[in-house]
Amino acid sequence: MLANTRRLPRPSFLRGASLIAACAAALLLSPYASADEKGKEIYGPCAACHGEFGQGGKKGEYPRIAGQQAKYMESQLKAFQKRIRVNIPMVPYTEERELSHEDMKIVSDYVSGIELPTAIPVFKDTDDALTRLTAMEKVMIVPREPGDVEAGKALYQQSCAACHGKTAKGRGMFPRLVGQYSQYLKRQVDLYLKGDRPHDEETTQGILNTLKPEDIQNILAYVTALQEEVNKQ
Ligand code: HEC
Numbered sequence: 189m190l191a192n193t194r195r196l197p198r199p200s201f202l203r204g205a206s207l208i209a210a211c212a213a214a215l216l217l218s219p220y221a222s223a224d225e226k227g228k229e230i231y232g233p234c235a236a237c238h239g240e241f242g243q244g245g246k247k248g249e250y251p252r253i254a255g256q257q258a259k260y261m262e263s264q265l266k267a268f269q270k271r272i273r274v275n276i277p278m279v280p281y282t283e284e285r286e287l288s289h290e291d292m293k294i295v296s297d298y299v300s301g302i303e304l305p306t307a308i309p310v311f312k313d314t315d316d317a318l319t320r321l322t323a324m325e326k327v328m329i330v331p332r333e334p335g336d337v338e339a340g341k342a343l344y345q346q347s348c349a350a351c352h353g354k355t356a357k358g359r360g361m362f363p364r365l366v367g368q369y370s371q372y373l374k375r376q377v378d379l380y381l382k383g384d385r386p387h388d389e390e391t392t393q394g395i396l397n398t399l400k401p402e403d404i405q406n407i408l409a410y411v412t413a414l415q416e417e418v419n420k421q
């Protein structure tokens with residue numbers, strides 16, 4: 189060690205600086221890198237349903253979770269574990285011995301950080317339907333929903349934006365809606381209306397209960413129209 193130090197021809201202030209740099213790297217960089225690796229590892233079994241990149245699938249039977257708000261996802265994993273939010277397919281994956289609270293946070297951060305491409309891929313004439321479908325699933329775009337986009341916009345901005353954000357990207361505990369499969373969102377609205385999942389209040393009588401089915405449809409039309417605008421940002 190000593191011989192080594194003596195052989196170093198650098199002035200001591202530089203040695204100090206590189207020591208600080210090394211410490212900073214060890215303190216700041218490595219936990220991030222390893223948390224990401226750990227996140228990817230924990231995510232392994234989740235990919236069977238949510239897709240390799242969290243893109244979801246089967247037209248929303250499995251929701252898209254890439255880019256979803258991390259805090260929200262963590263809260264949902266806890267809700268699944270406690271059976272507050274009933275999710276039969278996911279139960280075995282959220283059992284305490286499978287997924288600790290710490291792992292829930294790590295995997296949520298990991299999935300939240302995945303950025304799906306936003307541009308529609310260019311296909312070759314020889315690409316078959318399955319190739320196209322699989323590639324399209326990985327793009328942060330879902331099919332446009334029918335409905336009155338302008339009416340949906342007015343309603344959304346008035347009744348939903350305060351929590352879900354002006355561009356529906358969500359924030360903290362409020363989930364992102366833009367880029368999510370419409371079939372999945374519709375199913376959630378039905379669950380809320382039936383009182384099977386609590387929405388904005390602990391009670392079952394939240395904002396969604398004040399809307400007509402066509403209002404919901406128009407909001408979904410607006411949210412799927414919004415995605416192109418959001419993707420350009
Ligand atoms: C066997 C299939 C399956 C596996 C494996 C699975 N999930 Fe899910 N997950 C689902 C389904 C289905 C839903 C939607 C349930 C519903 O419609 O309410 C869901 C919902 C979610 C949601 C809520 C999304 C939202 O927008 O509210 C999160 C977060 C989630 N899963 C994370 C995970 C993580 C993390 C793992 C791995 C530890 C995992 N899932 C493993 C099927 C699965």
Ligand code: HEC
Binds near residue numbers: 344348363365373376
């Ligand atoms: C007061 C805040 C608030 C307002 C306003 C609000 N939401 Fe929500 N929304 C939430 C919260 C919180 C959740 C997550 C609830 C949970 O933990 O299950 C949620 C979840 C959702 C989900 C499920 C998302 C998912 O990934 O599973 C949908 C769909 C939704 N809201 C639609 C709407 C619509 C449409 C409006 C406007 C008519 C609206 N929300 C207004 C707070 C709000």
